[in-house]
Amino acid sequence: MTHLPDLTDGTVTLRPDDDQADGSAAFAVEVDGAAVGRVAVATDGALTWELDERSRGRGYATRAVRMLVDWALTERAQNGLGLDRVEARVDAEQSAALRVATRSGLRREGVTRLPEEAEEVVLARLATDPPLSEPGAFRALLNSFLPRKRAIAQMLVRDGQDRVLLCRLTYKQDWDLPGGVVEVGESPQVAVAREVEEELGLTIDAGRLLLTDWLPPWSGWDDALCLVFDGGEHDASITGSIVRQESEIRDAVFCTLDEARERCTDFTARRIESALATLAAGAGAPAYTESGRG
The missing domain is CATH 3.90.79.10 (Nucleoside Triphosphate Pyrophosphohydrolase)
Known part of the structure; x- marks a missing residue:
């Protein structure tokens, strides 16, 4: 893995953890200079995130995951991951985590059924997906998770x-x-x-x-x-x-x-x-x- 950069959107900053022996890219999430959580993307594109309980509900997780996704896909030639797809698997009962994934630009692809466990919702974003700033991208995102009858x-x-x-x-x-x-x-x-x-x-x-x-x-x-x-x-x-x-x-x-x-x-x-x-x-x-x- 190449040296990881600092990433920021002006409110949330991602500070790299350069000690990932497995090749994943992990970052500490900081707000006003204080660490509030952690986000990571694995070499297979799997996304994970976790925020301190006191920092939840303020949009920090969405900002952090969106920055990580944009960096992983738009700079894949430079970041050493070479990913053209990132994916999150979220417990179907975790509505807050599902909102974070969706607002970060991940489209809902389906549900994985697990024996004697909660279902997992699979959400993903491709390098070829249009930027979220484009109207068509936002409509496609909504279409991926709105109810279908x-x-x-x-x-x-x-x-x-x-x-x-x-x-x-x-x-x-x-x-x-x-x-x-x-x-x-x-x-x-x-x-x-x-x-x-x-x-x-x-x-x-x-x-x-x-x-x-x-x-x-x-x-x-x-x-x-x-x-x-x-x-x-x-x-x-x-x-x-x-x-x-x-x-x-x-x-x-x-x-x-x-x-x-x-x-x-x-x-x-x-x-x-x-x-x-x-x-x-x-x-x-x-x-x-x-x-x-x-």
């Missing part, structure tokens, strides 16, 4: 006898409307038409949005938003054209509302009823329900 798009396809098309799925016993999970960056309206074509071999354009239904956590699933689009009215004979994706679909048939109540979970049946009610009401705003309840 699953979206499901379904289609209400009817025949001329007041029946709706339902699918019996391979991975659960109850029946459901055709559709599926919206992929990242995909329009829900495009997604539902894609799912219907992939799983049933039917080309049906998705019409207007009939219903937004919030689904609370259930049976191992996180919560989600289910968007039900109008698939129009079709002759019942279209079921003869169905080509099932056998890994996901056991069967697909038109069902009456009573049959839907028998075959579907209660919240799915309520969702179908709500979507049909919106359709019967004519043009207007889509309905909003939670677990099928308005």
Whole structure:
């Protein structure tokens, strides 16, 4: 390791510890000439920091870690570390440490599950990431840790006898409307038409949005938003054209509302009823329900 420099932002100063036999870069954190903690980056890019309890909550840790990260990545050709990525692993329950990592410019990448231990959040920054002063960098940072909610798009396809098309799925016993999970960056309206074509071999354009239904956590699933689009009215004979994706679909048939109540979970049946009610009401705003309840 080459000789480490002093680093400062005018408020916090990092004083090097040149005695790191393992090649890591470690610094004492000083404020007004007094040591208040320590930060370090290992040869594999792992970041660690610790502040005296009396000095916490004042932004010193964020300043120290941000300086260390900037130095490790922007001067990698000179500092002897040669890092193009630095990483912090933070206990998921340590909200203060997570704020320090995020405010220091580290993007959240995922969660490591550990047996009989708390989960660890993995946050990292690359040498190629734009400076935090750029608006795009700040948006990307926010996007890495803001909540993300699953979206499901379904289609209400009817025949001329007041029946709706339902699918019996391979991975659960109850029946459901055709559709599926919206992929990242995909329009829900495009997604539902894609799912219907992939799983049933039917080309049906998705019409207007009939219903937004919030689904609370259930049976191992996180919560989600289910968007039900109008698939129009079709002759019942279209079921003869169905080509099932056998890994996901056991069967697909038109069902009456009573049959839907028998075959579907209660919240799915309520969702179908709500979507049909919106359709019967004519043009207007889509309905909003939670677990099928308005």
